Each structure stands twice: as structure tokens, then as C-alpha cells.
Amino acid sequence: MKAFARILIAGAASAGSAVCAAGAMATPAPLTDGQLDLVTAGAAAVVSSTDAAAAGALALTGTTSNSTVVQEASPYPGNPALGPTGGATDGTAVAVGSNVGLKGEPPTSATTNVQTAGVATGNQMISSTVNQTVQGAGGVVFQAGWTFVYGAWIGL
Numbered sequence: 001m002k003a004f005a006r007i008l009i010a011g012a013a014s015a016g017s018a019v020c021a022a023g024a025m026a027t028p029a030p031l032t033d034g035q036l037d038l039v040t041a042g043a044a045a046v047v048s049s050t051d052a053a054a055a056g057a058l059a060l061t062g063t064t065s066n067s068t069v070v071q072e073a074s075p076y077p078g079n080p081a082l083g084p085t086g087g088a089t090d091g092t093a094v095a096v097g098s099n100v101g102l103k104g105e106p107p108t109s110a111t112t113n114v115q116t117a118g119v120a121t122g123n124q125m126i127s128s129t130v131n132q133t134v135q136g137a138g139g140v141v142f143q144a145g146w147t148f149v150y151g152a153w154i155g156l
Helices: 002-025 033-040
Strands: 045-056 058-071 085-098 109-120 122-134 142-150
Touching: 045 142, 109 122, 109 142
Parallel strands: 045 085
Antiparallel strands: 045 058, 045 109, 058 085, 085 109, 085 142, 122 142
16 A cells, blocks of 8 residues: 555645646747737627426426527727627526425425526627526426627627
8 A cells, every 4th residue: 555655645645746848938929910810809708507496296397598609700800800799698497395285294495596697899789698596386487598699799
């Protein structure tokens, strides 16, 4: 067992030395104008997170999540990454917790959690988020969220 521990320690030390040596050999390189445009120019990002939980003799849950991002061609010659960008995401969650009329069962529960968010860059931006929860009869909980973002560089 002591030999195994020595091998582990030696391996960790070797890996740490290799990482340090690789970092010491790296030299910064200047970025081209095209690379800088991609780093500093427009972009959009959207994200959604969904969760559902239910308890009872009958417990059903379901979630969905979809996201998309698009970037149009730039109207500014020499700045290919300054095109308008947009993104949309949605998320839904449904949970049903019921004892379906059975006596002596533990209490039922149903919960949902939907979060959506997004960001776009530009000097003209639009962002809209809607999140709604509906509680229905029989222990049903439904929640949906949507986020839309749009960003454009105008008048450059």
C-alpha cells in the first residue's frame, strides 16, 4: 500500500511539473483584426433551466427546454462580426402529485421551476422575458418561461 501511495504522489508531482512547464513555455501572440472582431463584436446567448417534482400515489413530471441563436451578416465592410444577433429560449415544466382518492397516504405535492435568461450585444438591444405558473385541479402545476433577445450595431 505504501508503494501505491508513493506512485500516486510521484505521478501527481510529475503532472504538476508538466503543467507548470507548459505554462512557462507559452508566449502571447497578437490577434489579427479578424480575430479581434470575433472577440469584441456582437453575440447573443440564451439559456433555460427546467425542473419538476411530484409526490403521491400518482406522481408524474415532465420538462422541456429549447434554445436557438442566430447572427446575420454584418452591414459594415471590414467588420464581419458586427451583424445583428438574436436568440430565443423556452422552458416548460409540469408536475402532478395525487393520491387518486386513496385513504391513509402521505400528503401529495407538485412543484415546478422554470428559469430563462438571455443577453445580446449592440448599441440597440431588445430583451423580453415572460414566466407564468398555473396551478390546476387535482394537484397539477404547469409553468412556462420564454426569453427573446436581439442586439444590433446601428449607425457605426
